[in-house]
Amino acid sequence: MYVAVKGGERAIDNAHSWLAEERRGDPAVPELSVAQIREQLALAINRVMAEGSLYDPDLAALAIKQARGDLIEAIFLIRAYRTTLPRLAAANPVDTGAMAVDRRVSATFKDLPGGQVLGPTFDYTHRLLDFALMAEGAAPVAATAPADGAPVPRVTGFLNRDGLIEPALPDDTPPPDLTREPLELPAGRPLRLQAITRGDEGFILSLAYSTQRGYGRTHAFVGELRIGAVAVECEIPELGFAVEIGEITVTECETVNQFKGSKTEPPQFTRGYGLVFGQTERKAIAMALVDRALRWQELGEDYVGAPAQDEEFVLSHCDNIQATGFLEHIKLPHYVDFQAELELVRKLRREAQTLQEAAE
Amino acid sequence: MTHTDTAARKGWMGLLAKAPPARLAALMPDLPDHSLLRAPEIGAVMVRGRVGGTGAPFNLGEMTVTRCSVRLACGTVGHAWVQGRDKAHARRAALADALMQTGRAADVQAAVLHPLAAEAAAARAARSGKAAATKVDFFTLVRGEDA
Structure with a gap:
């Protein structure tokens, strides 16, 4: 029998308002701006743009903030957003x-x-934690040299x-x-x-x-x-x-x-x-x-x-x-599916017991 | 439009598309009278690469783009397709494109395009200067038996 159930709206609303509070963290600590995330967590931005399949650093930064740094959740937000955009054209292949x-x-x-x-590579760094980054300091300046432009x-x-x-x-078959x-x-x-x-x-x-x-x-x-x-x-x-x-x-x-x-x-x-x-x-x-x-x-x-x-x-x-969609869906209510499994196991156990008693 | 005109227009449209929106707004604070043929519209353009850099094209992923078309009071039409989601950027770029086809081209060139081009060149030079400083100079060590 299929039983429709309702309920949980209040719990869901409260869960989301708590999520918002947890996302913000300690209010005594300054809030991160989207621009800070974009500028200072650039490699996270890059991953979200690549796997979200949408090049827009500001949106990627917003998604990372909203997802509390969970990059797969942020990629999910970007993928959902991109489906709302009209496709204006396909660009010529980049050179x-x-x-x-x-x-x-x-x-x-x-x-x-x-x-x-x-x-700007991590290669040849010693991979030792740099405690100097825990303190605010003057902005570092990169060395420069004349570029030959060749x-x-x-x-x-x-x-x-x-x-x-x-x-x-070279080939121009539309992909x-x-x-x-x-x-x-x-x-x-x-x-x-x-x-x-x-x-x-x-x-x-x-x-x-x-x-x-x-x-x-x-x-x-x-x-x-x-x-x-x-x-x-x-x-x-x-x-x-x-x-x-x-x-x-x-x-x-x-x-x-x-x-x-x-x-x-x-x-x-x-x-x-x-x-x-x-x-x-x-x-x-x-x-x-x-x-x-x-x-x-x-x-x-x-x-x-x-x-x-x-x-x-x-x-x-x-x-x-x-x-993640398929994996995580199994945590959502499967009450009816499980009820059917439960009934089946009980039935099999009863049959097994009857057979055993008959044998004795 | 002649071939040279097309090349020039490609140049300024590309420059306007790549301009930082805030900078373009600062250089073009006053907008001429115009009507919108296509109000600024945000969408996506599919970016493509080529297999092995030079072979068959494949879809790399999309980028956000805003497009806009305007008509000046004199009837001249301007278009813009610019990276990102800034509607004011697209509108200004379309207006600059229109003005560049009128008698005010020299003013726009001097007030907007020249500064944008100079700043873009400076930004690119600064970046390639940093890259040049990380170029490896190999030298061969003198081996023990040669010493």
Whole structure:
């Protein structure tokens, strides 16, 4: 029997007002502004923009404040907000080769045109807590040096010249969009990259790590990692030409991977690709490794049953909003389902008892 | 519009779109008489990348964008598509686009576009200067057997 129940409104309202009080914390401590979060928790902002799949630092900061720092909850808020926006257009693909680089490193070539530019990195810090940050001090100032303004060519471009690496040939096929059509498998690389770039950082990181430990190994080198600003250019229908409508920061990682060669292809390096909103280098490297692992079929490699090779497994589980929605729904009332289970167990126990008594 | 005009218009529209909204408001405090052809509207534009940087396009994620179209009293139409959700930014950018097609272009160029361009160039130079200071200078250590 289905019994509709009502009630709980007062409890819910009170729970939410307590949530608001807890969110604020001790009123004796100054309240955080959205601008403070945007400026001083920039890497959290970047993660929320990347996985929320909406580039807007102010909204990401607001979401982080509202979510009390729970980044998956903040991503959820952003995903919900973006569904309310009309889609005005699709921009032309960003030209990462023309990036104004903050950081650009290569693990494959020491001396390369454009050089190794470290940028504002945690690398080479000692990972010791800096107690000086507990005290307010003067704003730190970065060192500067004359910039030569020379272009920073792609590392894969050097290898391409000798045919040592597979090319990424220009193509203008409109990409599928998983925010518009349900995910269909096999997905193809553009759809996989869209899913991974908005996928959960922890999940993509673990999958990438699993390939390094031998579950679908691809022998990746970071050919190039670059972080910086790129212009976004969009065709404006009322004008009939494309205009720059803004500038975003992205992180791009290109891996260089081994390839044995085949009957039709000479031995050459292959590539994995990662591109993520914001300064998000862990995610971009992980994305490139998972992208490469998923290409086993296209490159004629063996399927060894590794999770990172399994497109259906990766794409069906990488979205943390889908995952948390399904996971957390089990805490909500399931009174009727459970009542049915309870009845069934009782019935089975009665039957078992009757059988036992009959046997005795 | 000739080819050069289009290139110039692309230039100023891009500059206005990327301008900090507060700065544009400070440089353009007074708005000329106008009517709205399209009131400022907030929406999303899908940003794309290319596989391997140069290959097939894929969807990277959306960005917030505000667009607006205005008509000046003289009939000139201006358009704006600007990053973010600032309606006043989009409206000012559309008005500047319209004014740039009128006899007041030189004034707008001097009062609004030149300062914005100079500040954008300075901001970019400051950032690339910081990046340049983190460029590694490798040097080879003298090995023991060579000493």
